[in-house]
Amino acid sequence: MMNLHTHTVYSDGTHPPGSIVLRACQGGLEHIAITDHFETTKVPRPLTRDNFPRYMKDIKALKRKYEGRIEVLSGVEIDTNPGRCDHGRLPYDLLNELDVVLFEYASDPMNGGMTLDALKDVRSKLNMPCGLCHWDIDRIFPNEDPAVIADMLSEMDLFVEVSTSDYYTRDGLHFYELGERFFKAFDGKVKLSIGTDTHHRLDEVVNIQKGQEFVRKHGLGRQMLFQ
Numbered sequence: 001m002m003n004l005h006t007h008t009v010y011s012d013g014t015h016p017p018g019s020i021v022l023r024a025c026q027g028g029l030e031h032i033a034i035t036d037h038f039e040t041t042k043v044p045r046p047l048t049r050d051n052f053p054r055y056m057k058d059i060k061a062l063k064r065k066y067e068g069r070i071e072v073l074s075g076v077e078i079d080t081n082p083g084r085c086d087h088g089r090l091p092y093d094l095l096n097e098l099d100v101v102l103f104e105y106a107s108d109p110m111n112g113g114m115t116l117d118a119l120k121d122v123r124s125k126l127n128m129p130c131g132l133c134h135w136d137i138d139r140i141f142p143n144e145d146p147a148v149i150a151d152m153l154s155e156m157d158l159f160v161e162v163s164t165s166d167y168y169t170r171d172g173l174h175f176y177e178l179g180e181r182f183f184k185a186f187d188g189k190v191k192l193s194i195g196t197d198t199h200h201r202l203d204e205v206v207n208i209q210k211g212q213e214f215v216r217k218h219g220l221g222r223q224m225l226f227q
């Protein structure tokens, strides 16, 4: 029962972190992560190093407030497009205070994301669980052996998000459904999360059911990042 992908007023979301966490708690979630966009020109007002201390203070207060009811995680989403985010100059010391980091568009030429190989350097500077969110793996690796990709992600210690956002679909299917062959190969190798990529609608905070069903259907429960 997790949602590890939500946005707030600290980047391009509508609601403050407190509203997201309250909705998650009411919906019976066990883990909720706040993951605002960090220093990317993809969004007009991303989270930056300047307001990062306030962001952390807000989330830490929520951690305390909800202790014993729901696990509140601090995170960010990092754009792997080097034209929009300067990965060489990210404040890694600050980022290492976070509980979780999401990368978007890795190895995705359509969105200018850096290759998985190039991402190794960025990943190695971060000491928390890191994952690939709303990843259109079927389109990105049409001809790759899923076992090879699974080994590579395992070596880089990256989890993969099952994104239940209706924005991340093609031909009416979610990216995880299109990439089913990869998720099967992740068994025993690659951890998984569920994320809704909530921006504006609070009911999306608890929109995880389809992801849970997919995980259950493929017997991937033990691959979940948090049990």
Ligand SMILES: [Zn+2]
Residues within 6 Å of the ligand: 005, 007, 077, 197
């Ligand atoms: Zn997002």
